[in-house]
Amino acid sequence: MFSSSGYGDLELLNQCWHEFGGSDGVSRDGLLLSSSSSPSERVGGKNENCEAKALAALKNHSEAERRRRERINCHLSTLRGFVASTHHKMDKATLLAKVISQVKELKKNAMEASKGFLIPMETDEVKVEPYDTKLGYGCMSYMATICCDYQPEILSDLKTTLDALQLQLVKSEMSTLERRMKNVFVFTCCKGDNSNIVNVEACQSIASVVHKALGSVLEKASTSMEFALRTSYPNKRRRMC
Amino acid sequence: MFSSSGYGDLELLNQCWHEFGGSDGVSRDGLLLSSSSSPSERVGGKNENCEAKALAALKNHSEAERRRRERINCHLSTLRGFVASTHHKMDKATLLAKVISQVKELKKNAMEASKGFLIPMETDEVKVEPYDTKLGYGCMSYMATICCDYQPEILSDLKTTLDALQLQLVKSEMSTLERRMKNVFVFTCCKGDNSNIVNVEACQSIASVVHKALGSVLEKASTSMEFALRTSYPNKRRRMC
DNA sequence: GAATACACGTGATTC
């Protein structure tokens, strides 16, 4: 009924009490309804009244428009706070473009994180891939994945294998569903936060080493599982993808 | 040097080839530089030239401004596609507000997902809490967390416990770091996708049952760990938070 | 017809 989206100056003040006193040089009080020289020479009470009314309407109009602008700019400045880029004010257009790319990135990450990232697949898999883009560390990092049937022994196998590799683990996550499991490790090649520049080739060789190690773990688990299946259960799913 | 953000009509066309032919009633060709009646009565080649120049500048100005508006509105309509709300066009301000809340939500989720969600804490913990808000399923769901020192036995303990409870698991994730582990289960109370309305009290009782079960698992692990520590290692960290 | 939202052209300002 009133403001089409429930907005008012109150909301505006609540959410946007920052970034004022900027380049907004509006006086916010100059009413300008005084002594407008009548454009035409006609005189008369009716015309005067009508004229004053129109003038008041015009004033209302411009004020409403100003409010609308303030509302939009307020949200814009909030967004400007989000992208949190360097130093001084960005273009409106550039700002919006950044917001768009940020939303895209966030959505992509959310998608990746929520579905499929840690849900075990139906096919066995070992994978090692770059993981740089995540938080912009500038540090070379990789994500290793192993997905297979769950067996208690495989965990200690993995642990000893990773310990032997002496990786700089960022995180290690595991997910189980039904009888499948998926294990994800993120590791980097740089020790501290300061050494941003790292030896890329060394990283890649480490990645291939990790891949091989995980592959042998999977292989071992696979054969032991095949043995178990052959001895106790009828044949079931099994094969690398 | 040129465009402060590297933008041009090319970029604009690349990214924004949708939402044209809208309410934009501009003719885009009316040059209006013809036959402007001279405002003052002075005549002379110099004045005429100057006047034409000023007029051309004005035209350039307004055109540039129009391009700027188009750029902004283009990005705005891209964002409008993101919020993907119902039916017909939203306010610019409302749209931006929605974008803001969406970015906030996405950031919150990303934060939660990336750091702390699956990173084991230093203190032991069992927790069962509602998990409704995640994807808006409208189905009552809970997230159960158990965090403690890693021991191989605890996994089979957890498995048997959860199997006994016959939960409707959505996902089950585990994370290890150093010698700590954290295990997260998400489970629901409704079997299929269609039965959105579920028995809330039943859910809550299930939640408390799950909490108790996990608590006993933790307790068992804790005592066995204490035993192991007492027999082999000097005393270490141990206590519920 | 009041209220609202948008596009437009223009003056001011900055680099």
Add this chain to the structure above:
DNA sequence: TGAATCACGTGTATT
């Protein structure tokens, strides 16, 4: 200087 952005008031359409 010109090219860029911005805030402003106004015209116009939709409700």
